[in-house]
Amino acid sequence: MELIREALIQMAQLVLLLLLAPGLTGFVRSVKAKLLRRKGPPIRQPYRDLLKLIRKEVVLAENASWVYRVAPYVIFATTLIAASLVPTFATGLLFSPAADLIAIVALLGTARFALALAGLDIGTSFGGIGSSREMMIASLAEPAMLMIVFTLSLLAGSTQLWMVATFLQGPDVGLRVSLAMAVVALIMVAIAENARIPVDNPATHLELTMIHEAMILEYSGRHLAVIEAAASLKLLLYFSLIGCVFMPWGLAAVGQGFTAYAVGLGTYVAKLAACGFLLAVFETGTAKMRVFRVSDFLGAALMLGLLAALLLFVSQTT
Amino acid sequence: MALTVLLLCAGAWLATSVVALAAARRSTATSLVYALALVVGAVALGAALDALIYSSDSIRAAVLPIGLPWLGAHFRLDALSALFLVVVNLGGLTASLYGLGYGRHEQAPGRVLPFFPAFLAGMNLVVLADDAFTFLLTWEFMSLASWALVMAHHRQPGNAKAGYIYLLMASFGTLALLLAFGLLAGPAGGYAFDAIRDSEPAAGMSAAVLALALIGAGSKSGLVPLHVWLPLAHPAAPSHVSALMSGVMTKVAVYGFVRIVFDLLGPPEWWWGAVVLTLGGISAVLGVLYALMQHDLKRLLAYHTVENIGIIFIGLGLALAFRANDMQVGAALALTAALFHVFNHSLFKSLLFYGAGAVLGATGERDMERLGGLIHRMPLTAIAFLAGSTAISALPPFNGFVSEWLTFQAVLLSPHFPQWVLKFIVPAVGAMLALSAALAAGCFVKAFGATFLGRARTAAAQRARETDALSLAAMFLLVLLCLAAGILPGYFMDALAPVSQQLFDARLQPQHLHAWLTIVPVLESRSSYNGLLLFVMIAGAAWLAAWVIHRGASHALRRAPAWDCGFPDANPATQYTAGSFAQPIRRVFGSVVFRAREHVYMPPPGQMQPARMHVHMRDLAWDTLYAPLDVLVGFAADRFNRVQWWTIRAYLSLVFGSVVVLLLVLAIWN
Known part of the structure; x- marks a missing residue:
């Protein structure tokens, strides 16, 4: 019985993620347009784009290898699995023992590895520039993310995400300096990982400034659709993570009734909307930085994360 | 039984060396030698596996009447040596299989064939040795055999220098080990390991032994700053020997360190852990940064060995710190992580060197700037190299991730150390480990991308052909093992349990009993990982997405020139x-x-x-440490050069004076 219930929640979450992800991207775009006094596309535009793209034929560069054709599906699958392991509206997911927070970070690493390889596969200069910069950013963002994981798991005494969420919901958290540092660092990492302003611009195709878009420049048709979907899922994943760890209210726990799930779902959507709105406001108010400033930005995130973990190490007595 | 088999195997390899010497000029010699090495390796691997898995609690010992007359040659097979014998012989087995194919292209087989089986025998005997004399003798034998293999292509530019530096560093390392064993044996001179274990170490002595063991084993395994010879010597050897040196011989050095520090030296103090952790963290980060700057494929792989040895030493340092603070669970976890990484690294590093060897054989190039597009010409090698790259970059679902995950778990168990120094060092080393993992992924995107993806940069890369079936068989055997250790890590961790039982009297809980083969190092509420489930889910989700889109929407595909923002350039130099x-x-x-x-x-x-x-770019380790040393040695040699021109009278008075001084010292001493 318990197994069936967990499996049901897991399936529901998977479907929910797939349904919500493009909408979230559309929402952020639409809020940004409103802030710039533009009318902007409707929220449902990303769904239409995806449907249009998967029905088109793929135009593949002549010397593309199988890596180029397989990579989109690998990126999509790893991102989806990673996202499905983050509690969104309820804990007690069937597959949560399969991967803890460190493994989720590493799964995103696998997706990035595949994407960077795909960027190099055709042998154009733009693909290379994108891959090279993406790996430079990752070389700082991933350790920063792991330091945040360290901080959270030292606090909760566990790297399991549902344990961390349960702990942070509980009474013995209090105000902690480490947590404040970790949330700032996590937001910085999330901005960098999702190719957002000021690190990268998701809307640009200006040759010398693009990073993520440079890697996927040659993609078309269903391949592009799958990669776009994965990018939306990744944004959703980071929002869910921030929501589940730093705004853990309303998460339905194991064994609660139907209303708890309904409340969980409602608060989850509200959290996403809040995060999306804040992201749009932040992006509108900031200018993109030079590529080699990114290392300072992420270096600061890494230092914050390390400091947060160090504080916890020092403050723990035997 | 197993010990006898292993000793006989070592004898068989040595006999094969003699056969190779006699038959080196014949055309069939290559196949004969590698086939013999392969068969013997399979037998030895079987014996080692049997000793590790089925009868790990029984210890076998033997004394052979060779070597020093009053000592004999002691050999012993326990869980620790059984594990390292599995690593050595698995590496030897695949190297022999690979050599069967790759060795046919060898220009000078007479310079490789006699030393290859001798090298295997040397590594096996080091791990089996149970007294200081046998250990040092076989250690030096292993070093010299591998030196001869490094010098196989001694006419190529740079190789002679590589061999020279290797020889210097190897003798220096052996000297340090010699002194370490001298201190361990003490004034009584009990050189058998049993006698050393029983003796009580003096207070200041264990610190000296730790330092000497770090220098001796660290120089062989490539710990920064003793790594300088490694990226020169490993790439210089034929590729299957590079794989053995990088994947296996460095592990024998790790074995030497574990044997001396964990087994012979007695209970550790907490600061040993701090020293080992710091060295490991620095090696991990510097190794991968050096690797990123390389464009020679084999040298890049050699620098990654420095990185991975750093990761192993991080695990060992944590184990020492836990052990010193009597935290048995942490000690068992950290040791298991380190040993699992030893096993994993031997798998994927051998695999990557075989891949690099296949590329070298097909194109004659090691320089990545002159390769490219090989995925079209060598599709199977590309798959194997990609799997190895994924594994070494610590990405799930491959095996490199599991051992790094375990190391992270050990780091997270450690905030309860009472020592302040450890409280600061451990999170910093954790950050270094995370940094090195992220940089490694970048480095292997570069290595795989520049070599196999894109367009061919030279005619040689354009004409490359897929390598032979036997080399491919060796590579895919390793791919399967990498995947198996990644998705079924529980079984491999259980096989490591006897070692931590032997060294620490503590082990992790049995892993294969958990539901769905999840691994749970400590507690389920603390952390768990299931590679099998992740692998199945990723594969399933990817396949399902592809199937739905292809069936439901579109599977049309058209080939066209690359777009490249409207400025495509046919010249491959624009990549x-x-x-x-x-x-x-x-x-x-x-x-x-x-x-x-x-x-x-x-x-x-x-x-x-x-x-x-x-x-x-400057190599700071070389500039600040080795270059001044070089100047110093040169200066001293210049000064002593005058001695060469003395008269016979002056020499005689020098000898006489020395004897008088020695006698005086002896007289005062007594």
């Missing part, structure tokens, strides 16, 4: 190269670590010369 790929990372880290400076020469307006950019 990103390995150097340009690493440039952003060099800008971020290199200015500090390598003092990297870029000099750009812009021709004046109106002139048609090309603009040029030079990057100047």
Whole structure:
């Protein structure tokens, strides 16, 4: 019985993620347009784009290898699995023992590895520039993310995400300096990982400034659709993570009734909307930085994360 | 039984060496020697596996009447040596299989064949040795055999220098080990390991032994700053020997360290852990940064060995710190993580060197800037190399991730150390481990991308052919093992349990009993990982997405020229190269670590010369440590050079004076 219930929640979450992800991207775009006094596309535009793209034929560069054709599906699958392991509206997911927070970070690493390889596969200069910069950013963002994981798991005494969420919901958290540092660092990492302003611009195709878009420049048709979907899922994943760890209210726990799930779902959507709105406001108010400033930005995130973990190490007595 | 079999195997390899010496000129010698080595290796691997898994609690010992007359040659097979014998013989088995194919292209088989089986025998005997004399003798035998293999292509530029530096560093390392064993044996001179275990170490002595063991084993395994010989010597050897040196011989050095420090030296003190952790963390980060700056494929792999040895030493340092604080669970976890990484690294590093060897054989090139597009010409090698790259970059669902995950778990168990130094060092080392893992992924995107993806940069890369079936068989055997250790890590961790039982009297809970083969190092509420489930889910989700889209929407596909923002250029030189790929990372880290400076020469307006950019990088380990030493040795040699021109009277008075001084010292001493 318990197994069936967990499996049901897991399936529901998977479907929910797939349904919500493009909408979230559309929402952020639409809020940004409103802030710039533009009318902007409707929220449902990303769904239409995806449907249009998967029905088109793929135009593949002549010397593309199988890596180029397989990579989109690998990126999509790893991102989806990673996202499905983050509690969104309820804990007690069937597959949560399969991967803890460190493994989720590493799964995103696998997706990035595949994407960077795909960027190099055709042998154009733009693909290379994108891959090279993406790996430079990752070389700082991933350790920063792991330091945040360290901080959270030292606090909760566990790297399991549902344990961390349960702990942070509980009474013995209090105000902690480490947590404040970790949330700032996590937001910085999330901005960098999702190719957002000021690190990268998701809307640009200006040759010398693009990073993520440079890697996927040659993609078309269903391949592009799958990669776009994965990018939306990744944004959703980071929002869910921030929501589940730093705004853990309303998460339905194991064994609660139907209303708890309904409340969980409602608060989850509200959290996403809040995060999306804040992201749009932040992006509108900031200018993109030079590529080699990114290392300072992420270096600061890494230092914050390390400091947060160090504080916890020092403050723990035997 | 197993010990006898292993000793007989070592004998068989030595006999094969003799056969190879006799038959080196015949055309069938290559196949004969590698086939014999393969068969013997399979038997030895079977014996080692049997000793590790089925009868790990029984210890077998033997004394052979060779060597020092009053000592004999002691050999012993316990869980620790059984594990390292599995690593050695698995590496030896695949290297022999690979050599069966790859060795046919060898220009001078007479310089490789006699030393290859001897090298295998040497590594086996080091792990089996149970007294200081046998250990040092076989250690030196192993070093010399591998030195001969490094010098196989001694006429190629750079190889003679590599061999020379290797020989110097190897003798220096052995000297340190000799002194370490001298201190361990004490004035009574009990050189058998049993006698050393029983003796009580003096207070200041264990610190000296730790330092000497770090120098001796660290120089062989490539711990920074003793790594300088490794990226020169490992790539110089034929590729299957490079794989053995990088994947296996460095592990024998790790064995030496574990045997001396964990087994012979007695209970550790907490600061040992701090020293080992720091060295490991520095090696991990510097190793991968050096690797990122390379464009020689084999040298890049050799620098990654430095990185991975660093990761192993991080695990060992944590184990020492836990052990010193009587935290048995943490000690068992950290040791298991380190040993699992030993096993994993031997798998994927051998695999990657075989891949690099296949590329070298097909194109004659090791320089990535002259390769490219090989995935079209060597599709199977590309798959194997990609699997190895994924594994070494610590990405799930492959095996490299599992051992790094375990190391992270050990780091997270450690905030309860009472010592303040450890409280600061452990999180910093954790950050270094995370940094090195992220940089490794970047490095292997570069290595795989520049070599196999894109367009061919030279005619040699354009003409490459897929390598032979036997080499491919060796590579895919390792791919399967990498995947198996990644998705079924529980079984492999259980096989490591006897070792931590032997050294620490503590082990992790049995892993294969957990539901769905999840691994749970400590508690389920603390952390768990299931590679099998992740692998199945990723594969399932990817396949389902592809199936739905292909069936439901579109599967049309058209080939067209690349778009490249409207400016495609047919010249393959317009691609990103390995150097340009690493440039952003060099800008971020290199200015500090390598003092990297870029000099750009812009021709004046109106002139048609090309603009040029030079990057100047310094190797600080070499510049600050080895270059002054070199100057010092040169200075001293100059001064002593005068002795050469003395008269016979002066020599005689020198000898007489020395004897008098020695006698005086002895008289005062007594």
